[in-house]
Amino acid sequence: MGLTAGSTGANAIDSGLVIKKEQENDRVIALAGNPNVGKSTVFNELTGLNQHTGNWPGKTVTNAQGSYQYHGNGYILVDLPGTYSLTAHSTEEEVARDFICFGGADAAVIVCDATCLERNLNLVLQTIEITSRAVVCVNLLDEAERKNIRVDFQQLEKNLGVPVIGASARSRRGLEELQEKIEEVCKSKEPPKAILPRYTRPIEEALELLTPYLEQRLAEEKIPFHPRWVALRLLDNEPGLMATLQENLSFSLADDLELQKLLEQARQCLAEADIPEDRLKDILVSCIILHAEYVSSDSVYYKKTDYNATDRKIDKILTSRWTGIPVMLLLLAVIFWLTITGANYPSQLLSSGFAWLEGKLTEFFIWANAPGWLHGALVLGVYRVLTWVISVMLPPMAIFFPLFTLLEDLGYLPRVAFNLDKHFKKSNACGKQALTMCMGFGCNAAGITGCRIIDSPRERLIAIITNNFVPCNGRFAPPQLLKQNSKTAPLQFDDLPSLP
Amino acid sequence: MNRSVSLNTLPEGSRARVTSLLSTGSMRRRLQDIGLIEGTNVQCLQKSPSGDPIAYLIRGAVIALRSEDSRNILVEGNYN
Numbered sequence: 361m362g363l364t365a366g367s368t369g370a371n372a373i374d375s376g377l378v379i380k381k382e383q384e385n386d387r388v389i390a391l392a393g394n395p396n397v398g399k400s401t402v403f404n405e406l407t408g409l410n411q412h413t414g415n416w417p418g419k420t421v422t423n424a425q426g427s428y429q430y431h432g433n434g435y436i437l438v439d440l441p442g443t444y445s446l447t448a449h450s451t452e453e454e455v456a457r458d459f460i461c462f463g464g465a466d467a468a469v470i471v472c473d474a475t476c477l478e479r480n481l482n483l484v485l486q487t488i489e490i491t492s493r494a495v496v497c498v499n500l501l502d503e504a505e506r507k508n509i510r511v512d513f514q515q516l517e518k519n520l521g522v523p524v525i526g527a528s529a530r531s532r533r534g535l536e537e538l539q540e541k542i543e544e545v546c547k548s549k550e551p552p553k554a555i556l557p558r559y560t561r562p563i564e565e566a567l568e569l570l571t572p573y574l575e576q577r578l579a580e581e582k583i584p585f586h587p588r589w590v591a592l593r594l595l596d597n598e599p600g601l602m603a604t605l606q607e608n609l610s611f612s613l614a615d616d617l618e619l620q621k622l623l624e625q626a627r628q629c630l631a632e633a634d635i636p637e638d639r640l641k642d643i644l645v646s647c648i649i650l651h652a653e654y655v656s657s658d659s660v661y662y663k664k665t666d667y668n669a670t671d672r673k674i675d676k677i678l679t680s681r682w683t684g685i686p687v688m689l690l691l692l693a694v695i696f697w698l699t700i701t702g703a704n705y706p707s708q709l710l711s712s713g714f715a716w717l718e719g720k721l722t723e724f725f726i727w728a729n730a731p732g733w734l735h736g737a738l739v740l741g742v743y744r745v746l747t748w749v750i751s752v753m754l755p756p757m758a759i760f761f762p763l764f765t766l767l768e769d770l771g772y773l774p775r776v777a778f779n780l781d782k783h784f785k786k787s788n789a790c791g792k793q794a795l796t797m798c799m800g801f802g803c804n805a806a807g808i809t810g811c812r813i814i815d816s817p818r819e820r821l822i823a824i825i826t827n828n829f830v831p832c833n834g835r836f837a838p839p840q841l842l843k844q845n846s847k848t849a850p851l852q853f854d855d856l857p858s859l860p
Numbered sequence: 861m862n863r864s865v866s867l868n869t870l871p872e873g874s875r876a877r878v879t880s881l882l883s884t885g886s887m888r889r890r891l892q893d894i895g896l897i898e899g900t901n902v903q904c905l906q907k908s909p910s911g912d913p914i915a916y917l918i919r920g921a922v923i924a925l926r927s928e929d930s931r932n933i934l935v936e937g938n939y940n
Contacts (some may be wrong), residue, residue, distance in 0.1 A: 444890075444893050444894060445889075445893040447889055447893065449886035449889055449890065450886075475920075476920050476921050477920075478895070478919050478920050479894065479895060479919055479920060479921045482893060482895070641889070642892070642897075645889070645892040645893065645897065646892070646897045646898070649892070649895055649897050649900075650897075652895075653919070668922075672905065672906075675905070675906055675915070675922075676906065679906055679908060679909065679915070680906070680909065681907070681909050682909075684908070684909040685909050774924075778908050778913060778915065778924050779908055779909055779910075781908065781910075781912070781913050781924075781926070782908060782910035782911065782912045782913070783910065785912075785926070791913075
C-alpha cells in the first residue's frame with residue numbers, strides 16, 4: 361500500500377486493467393488469499409523491489425504488480441485484495457473475483473493460513489472451480505509449529521487435486537518450491553485435475569442438463585471458462601456477474617435459444633426439488649463449506665486439542681470486563697511516554713550536530729565570499745528549518761512507528777477495536793477507527809490510508825474526516841520545540857541579513 | 861428438545877449449534893462464508909468489556925460479532 365508517483369496525478373487515469381509485461385511470454389499469476397495470511401510477504405519475497413502499486417481501475421482498491429524471474433522465464437505476480445470469498449459483496453471481493461475469472465491470468469496461487477486452514481479452504485475451493493491451474497500455498501508454518509498443528513500436504517493435495525506446498529514466507533521457507541510448482545502448472549499442457557465440490561442431487565442434475573451444451577459451445581467459441589462453473593453461475597443468476605460474464609463472451613447468452621431452453625429446464629428441475637433461487641445460494645455456499653470441513657479434517661492434525669489455550673488466556677486479560685480497558689490505556693500511555701521522552705536525547709544530539717554543521721557551512725560561505733543574502737536564504741533559511749524539523753520530528757517517529765508495528769505484529773490491535781467498538785458505535789463509527797486513530801498519532805496521512813480496513817463506506821468517511829483531530833507527531837513538535845530551544849536560539853529577526 | 865435461542869444470549873464459555881440464519885443479503889452471505897451455516901458448532905469465547913461485540917470460535921477461527929448481527933443467528937443445545 362502507499363502512494364507512488366506512478367499511481368497519482370495523470371498516471372491515475374483509468375486505462376483499464378493493464379498488466380505491464382516486460383516481455384511477451386511473461387506469465388501472469390494471480391495471488392489470492394484471505395486477509396492476514398502473509399500474502400503480501402509472499403509477494404514481497406518473490407518480487408523484491410520489482411513491483412509497483414496503484415489502484416484497480418475505477419475502484420479505490422490497491423493493486424500491486426511485481427515481477428520475478430525463474431529458470432529464465434518471467435512471471436508477473438498480481439497481488440489481489442485479501443478476501444474470504446469470491447461472492448462479490450464488497451469492492452475487494454468484486455475485484456478479486458473479476459480478475460481470477462476474466463483477468464486472463466495463466467495461473468492462480470492461493471495463500472492460506474496453516475493455523476486456520478478450514479476457513480481458508482472456502483476461497484481455495486471457489487477458486488479451483490474457476491481455474492484448475494492453481495497452486496495452494498499453506499503459509500505461516502512457523503505459527504502452526506508453535507501451536508503444534510501439522511498439515512499433511514500430500515493428503516491435502518490428494519483431496520484438492522491441485523499442487524499444495526507449505527511455506528513460511530517470513531523466513532523464506534518453501535518459496536523455491538512454490539516457484540517450481542507455479543512453473544509446472546503454467547507449463548503443463550493439461551491443467552491439474554482439480555477435485556471440485558459436489559452439490560446436492562437436484563443441483564447436480566440441473567448442472568447435468570447444462571454442462572454438455574455449454575462445453576460444446578465454449579469449445580466452439582474457444583472460450584477458456586469451465587462449463588460447470590458457467591452453468592453454476594447461470595443458475596445462481598447474480599446480476600453483476602452476469603453482466604461481466606456476458607461482456608467476456610463472444611456470443612449473447614440471452615439470444616442463445618437452446619441455452620435458454622436448457623436453463624428453463626434446469627430451473628424447473630430445481631423448483632420441483634423445492635429449491636427457489638435464494639435457497640439455491642444457501643445450498644451452494646453450504647456445500648462448499650462442508651467440503652472444506654471434510655478436506656481440512658482429513659489433512660490437519662492437532663497434537664493438542666487445546667492448541668489455542670495460551671492465546672485465550674491472554675485474551676482474557678486483554679479484553680475482559682475489568683482488565684481490558686486499563687491494560688489498553690496503560691499500553692498506549694507507555695508507548696506515548698517512550699516516544700516523547702525517548703526522543704529527547706536523540707533530538708538534542710541531532711540538534712547540536714546540525715548546529716555544528718551549520719557553523720562549518722557558514723565558514724565555507726565566508727571562505728567562498730558568498731553574498732550575505734545567499735547565506736541567509738540557504739543556510740539560515742532552508743538548512744536551519746530543515747534541520748530543526750528533522751531533529752524534532754525524526755526521533756519520535758523513529759520510535760513510535762516501530763512500537764506501533766510491534767503491537768500490530770503481536771496481534772494486539774484487533775483487541776483494541778474489540779474493546780472500543782461499542783463506544784464508537786454510539787457515534788455511528790466503527791471500532792476499527794480506534795486503530796486508524798492510533799496510527800494518526802504517528803502520522804495523519806498514514807492514519808487516513810489505514811481507513812481502508814473499515815468496510816462500511818459511511819463509517820470509513822467518518823474515520824477519515826475525524827482522523828484530523830488526532831494530533832500527529834508533527835503536532836507534538838511545537839511543545840518540543842519550545843522546550844528545546846533554550847539551547848539553540850530560534851531565529852531572531854535581527855539575524856536576518858539586510859537586503860542589499 | 862432444546863428451543864432455539866439467539867446467539868447473543870449464549871453465556872461465555874458455552875457451546876451451541878446453529879439452527880438457522882435470519883439475516884438477509886450481504887450479511888447473510890458474509891456469515892455463511894466464514895462458516896456459520898446450519899449445523900455449525902459455535903463456542904462463545906469472550907464478551908467485550910462493554911458487552912458488545914462478542915468473540916466466538918467458529919470452525920477454528922475467533923470471530924467477533926456485534927449483537928445486532930448475532931441476534932439474527934439462532935442456535936440450540938446450550939451446553940458446556
